[in-house]
Amino acid sequence: MTLGYDTPLEDFLSTLAELGLRRASFHLADDGRTVVPSHPGLSDLARAIQEDGRDFAAHEGIFMEVGRSTGLLMTAFVHDTRRGQAQGGLRYWNYPTIGALVRDGLRLSRGMTRKNALAGLWWGGGKGIVARAPGDAHLDPGYRAEVYTDYAEFVTSLRGCYVTAEDAGTTAADMAIVHAHTRFATCIPPAVGGSGNPSPATARGVVCAMEAALAETGRGDLRGKIIAVQGAGNVAGYMIDLLVERGVERVVATEIDPHRHAELTARWKDAPVELRLVEPNDASILAEPADLLAPCALGGVLGPATIPTIRAPIVCGAANNQLLDEHRDGAALHEHGIVYVPDFVANRMGIVHCANEQYGYVKDDPAYLRHFDADDPGSIQATTRRVLALARDEGISTAEAADRLADEAAAKLHPIWGHRGRAIIAGLVSDGWAAAAATPS
Incomplete structure (x- = not known):
């Protein structure tokens, strides 16, 4: 056949x-x-x-x-x-x-x-x-x-x-x-x-990207903000905890698993978190009025059917491959005036957490902590600012700007092993x- x-x-x-x-x-x-x-x-x-x-x-x-x-x-x-x-x-x-x-x-x-x-x-x-x-x-x-x-x-x-x-x-x-x-x-x-488990580090990194995007667009910090979150899985659960700690006004999140929903509802009973139990294909959270939308489920959720419905000025989440088509949908977000922080900019800590574990562990490891340091030129915050600035200066989408910066870096050969x-x-x-x-x- x-x-x-x-x-x-x-x-x-x-x-x-x-x-x-x-x-x-x-x-x-x-x-x-x-x-x-x-x-x-x-x-x-x-x-x-x-x-x-x-x-x-x-x-x-x-x-x-x-x-x-x-x-x-x-x-x-x-x-x-x-x-x-x-x-x-x-x-x-x-x-x-x-x-x-x-x-x-x-x-x-x-x-x-x-x-x-x-x-x-x-x-x-x-x-x-x-x-x-x-x-x-x-x-x-x-x-x-x-x-x-x-x-x-x-x-x-x-x-x-x-x-x-x-x-x-x-x-x-x-x-x-x-x-x-x-x-x-x-x-x-x-x-x-x-x-x-890399989830706590991943969540912390996404929150760093959120803070950088808010600051870079003149919207201050997370205090008093409304955050819409699609998916309340492992990473998103830790992320919502961090958002509450940072003083957000409210988090509105969705979850498809009834057991997970019950567990988290009990966990956040005294927190400003509204957790909705939804069907697997329910994307209504993407249209929730919010200061920031965080897709944290599976990928491909941002496309022609959903982008026009988004009512948040910033999209920054933990899910991989959020764009259904990176070129078309990155441009569409740009045309709609939505600031999109590409997933591979925001959620890097999942791989950073474990990629080099064979080299052993150092207390308060600077090679690890630098990713969270807003003043470090290679940090999540600095990278987010660089992507948004390039997009603004050249009038291109943030998806295109991030791709350009990443592809330039990816072309460098390993200093010891080359193209092994x-x-x-x-x-x-x-x-x-x-x-x-x-x-x-």
């Missing part, structure tokens, strides 16, 4: 089995444009990726494997490794089609390249995705152990071109399982020498990585 973006995930897995494959890969040719598949039967999908003008951006490699124990599709997306090996979190999520998974991986990995570069980290951009099966098997701890063992073995096979970490659908306990089976992992539990990630990928391809796990005929 022809494999395209609209191919159901189950059909893609069936096609791999028919081709006798457990692995598939797509790598960037030397011309910097052509996507080369590991098997002729994957040529149509390679063409769809290559022609994807929205999400494909000369990604160096895409790797896929059917989990040995679970049969789930394990993937790793490597965007740009000039600053170092690709690093980014592992998402465990539902995808109806192979295209939905691929486009998510392409966008998220590119976002990690930009996030790492603007944060001054010597890491490239990558993303891991495990396609979750329908049903509730993912709630069973024993099954999850199989899933993350499968993924760890997959990551090990990639020789370090991608280093995985925690992301949506993956917990600290899951990362402990990953780390037990591969060295190519960060965001591991403190009990084994890791940095632990690309060399690792070349070795995987020349050694027949995908064919090495072919199923018996």
Whole structure:
């Protein structure tokens, strides 16, 4: 069958089995444009990726494997490794089609390249995705152990071109399982020498970006402000605590999980927080009158259907890939007079918290704390100001300004290892990585 973006995930897995494959890969040719598949039967999908003008951006490699124990599709997306090996979190999520998974991986990995570069980290951009099966098997701890063992073995096979970490659908306990089976992992539990939960640091960083955006646009600080928050998950929960501490007038937030809603309602019973329980596709919070809107759920929420409804002058949140289409929707926010702080500017601390944990820990580490220091030229506040100033001075969107600054930084080669990630990928391809796990005929 022809494999395209609209191919159901189950059909893609069936096609791999028919081709006798457990692995598939797509790598960037030397011309910097052509996507080369590991098997002729994957040529149509390679063409769809290559022609994807929205999400494909000369990604160096895409790797896929059917989990040995679970049969789930394990993937790793490597965007740009000039600053170092690709690093980014592992998402465990539902995808109806192979295209939905691929486009998510392409966008998220590119976002990690930009996030790492603007944060001054010597890491490239990558993303891991495990396609979750329908049903509730993912709630069973024993099954999850199989899933993350499968993924760890997959990551090990990639020789370090991608280093995985925690992301949506993956917990600290899951990362402990990953780390037990591969060295190519960060965001591991403190009990084994890791940095632990990055959510408090991420939340603190987003609040720093909010404060910088308010100040840069002449709106003062957070005191007395009304903040609308989409999603009250791990990061947003800590973020709302910080907003209350800073004296906001009110926080209006939404949550889709009834258990989480009940837990947080009790936590904030004496705080100026209104928490609404909503259906998963309810985006009404985006139209809430507020001084600042913070998207903190999944990505793609800012697009043609929602941007005209926004009633806040500033958008700054923790969610990744908030723009459905970065060029179109970044420009639309600019045209509507809305100041948008790109996610990879605001939420960097998730990766900063864990990226370099292999170098050990220093009390009151200046390499870590500088990101929160408004006077440091590389801090979250300074970067936010720089993005907003560039956009204002050149009459461009803040999305375009942030992309320009990040892409310039991403082009710098690692001072010790150079473009090592690309060399690792070349070795995987020349050694027949995908064919090495072919199923018996």
